[in-house]
């Protein structure tokens with residue numbers, strides 16, 4: 001599907017392995033690069049003539065093999081060896097042929113002995129772009145639980161979280177994690193609020209207030225998150241009983257009339273929970289059995305190392321978005337590849353997307369005011385009956401909400417911000 005020259009790729013497949021640092025192991029791009037290099041050498045007459053037996057002329061071409069071609073996420077690296085007598089200048093004279101074959105972003109280099117040539121051919125950059133409501137609504141259409149990834153070389157990517165459950169977002173401070181979460185959650189709440197209940201924990205206390213009154217709950221303290229997760233686990237168990245009763249295996253198999261909504265738990269600044277054993281064990285349970293029961297997680301933090309997140313939980317977060325990492329080690333912790341550390345500081349919102357392999361992507365930039373404007377029509381206008389029941393189910397007295405409450409003392413754990 002093409003929209004203004006930008007294709008929308010709706011990824012629906014099952015998540016593949018997270019391994020494989022480079023696309024170099026996929027044979028197709030290597031074969032293509034080899035063929036291109038071969039034709040540049042032939043068309044450019046890049047050879048050295050030598051006199052052979054009985055005066056025959058032998059043409060000696062530059063040599064290369066498969067291992068001289070490396071395909072990375074953002075570039076292809078090629079090298080070849082010149083035959084003795086063929087001067088590097090002959091290659092430089094034919095630079096335009098290389099540009100035609102490999103694109104306009106090329107870097108040439110030569111080994112000290114002037115025999116091996118190195119060429120780095122950079123892919124076209126995925127450019128920064130503003131959140132475009134129409135395009136994103138088009139991309140999210142018909143996807144049960146659409147997660148907007150952003151722009152890649154193949155266009156705008158949107159995937160279905162029901163088929164690819166549990167997302168981990170990592171990246172150093174200021175790399176673009178919160179804005180990506182804002183865009184993902186705003187899309188879900190504006191495109192499919194009728195299909196999903198969103199539970200948010202904003203442990204940074206900066207971002208999720210805009211979802212108050214639309215999300216089922218927004219909490220800011222670990223204690224309240226624990227209560228919230230207990231409810232989610234209870235709901236998950238009820239769905240499990242329902243499936244057992246009907247002899248079914250997946251929430252989507254239930255008849256529409258009795259099918260519960262999907263549940264999404266999104267936690268920003270997950271690192272603040274590392275000592276919360278009960279919360280961790282509930283998250284682990286959700287990550288292990290939530291898929292079939294329609295309960296999904298999005299966790300965001302700077303560095304997903306083993307002191308913060310244990311192996312079971314991390315392994316169950318099968319889709320990854322790795323924003324800029326401060327080192328190759330930190331990048332590997334997130335995506336088993338060092339490539340997130342190659343993202344430059346100025347490249348805000350750029351990340352490595354890991355689902356069925358790795359690719360660079362650029363998150364849409366959704367300004368806070370724009371997100372608020374999009375969400376406003378979906379917000380409760382006043383305390384509705386449904387709202388009251390929700391709060392009563394939480395065993396709190398609704399009347400108390402209107403009292404001025406110090407944020408630290410806020411027993412609801414529900415954010416109170418001015419809209």
Ligand SMILES: Nc1ncnc2c1ncn2[C@@H]1O[C@H](COP(=O)(O)OP(=O)(O)OP(=O)(O)O)[C@@H](O)[C@H]1O
Pocket residue numbers: 128129171172173174175176177178179180302348349350362363364365366
């Ligand atoms: N997709 C994007 N496109 C362009 N600029 C962006 C994008 N995402 C983030 N930025 C810029 O980067 C800044 C930091 O982004 P953000 O707050 O999302 O970072 P973060 O990773 O959540 O940082 P922290 O962990 O400190 O909260 C934003 O204020 C914005 O200026």
